[in-house]
Amino acid sequence: DGGITQSPKYLFRKEGQNVTLSCEQNLNHDAMYWYRQDPGQGLRLIYYSQIVNDFQKGDIAEGYSVSREKKESFPLTVTSAQKNPTAFYLCATYKSAGGNEQFFGPGTRLTVL
Amino acid sequence: DAKTTQPTSMDCAEGRAANLPCNHSTISGNEYVYWYRQIHSQGPQYIIHGLKNNETNEMASLIITEDRKSSTLILPHATLRDTAVYYCIVRNMDSNYQLIWGAGTKLIIKP
Numbered sequence: 554d555g556g557i558t559q560s561p562k563y564l565f566r567k568e569g570q571n572v573t574l575s576c577e578q579n580l581n582h583d584a585m586y587w588y589r590q591d592p593g594q595g596l597r598l599i600y601y602s603q604i605v606n607d608f609q610k611g612d613i614a615e616g617y618s619v620s621r622e623k624k625e626s627f628p629l630t631v632t633s634a635q636k637n638p639t640a641f642y643l644c645a646t647y648k649s650a651g652g653n654e655q656f657f658g659p660g661t662r663l664t665v666l
Numbered sequence: 667d668a669k670t671t672q673p674t675s676m677d678c679a680e681g682r683a684a685n686l687p688c689n690h691s692t693i694s695g696n697e698y699v700y701w702y703r704q705i706h707s708q709g710p711q712y713i714i715h716g717l718k719n720n721e722t723n724e725m726a727s728l729i730i731t732e733d734r735k736s737s738t739l740i741l742p743h744a745t746l747r748d749t750a751v752y753y754c755i756v757r758n759m760d761s762n763y764q765l766i767w768g769a770g771t772k773l774i775i776k777p
Binding site: 557588593594595596597598601611641643645653654655656657658659660662 | 770
């Protein structure tokens with residue numbers, strides 16, 4: 554089945570630790586995105602990548618880092634510099650430039666203790 | 667900031683049509699109206715989009731006013747599985763595919 558995989562679904566970390574969230578897609582889509590969602594709020598864009606080895610900051614990139622070494626993978630690292638990392642993180646793709654439908658993964662809920 | 671205004675919550679009886687309004691009074695000529703929904707603790711799901719003409723697909727219908735300042739998403743026969751948060755988004759097709767998400771409308775379908 555084609556789709557977007559995010560793992561794990563729930564993640565717990567101690568304050569001050571870096572943590573990497575996985576996002577893998579087998580849709581052969583060019584563009585990949587990371588969003589953050591806080592309770593009762595809409596999604597906010599962290600980073601996006603339109604092609605391999607290239608990515609751009611979104612609206613709330615501070616405290617996060619990404620890489621895009623393969624078309625299928627777009628991992629997000631939440632660093633200790635992120636002041637309020639506890640949130641629901643969503644990975645998404647677009648098929649190509651100008652794509653209409655954005656596809657989303659199931660999300661990872663990160664809790665920092 | 668989101669460019670759309672939606673009611674915080676709505677109820678609808680199962681089997682009836684659910685009509686979700688959205689105001690986008692500052693929409694410009696090259697901006698499309700998109701609708702997504704998010705069932706609790708899942709990733710959002712694309713529903714429909716349009717520019718100025720009404721659109722229909724297997725999930726819903728989208729009615730856009732002639733001045734394009736508002737729109738309505740219609741779920742013709744709501745089921746309990748349609749309970750979700752519905753997001754109306756105005757998308758500039760020149761903006762690197764970015765979507766600006768508001769808080770959406772929590773739609774509760776009641777039996």
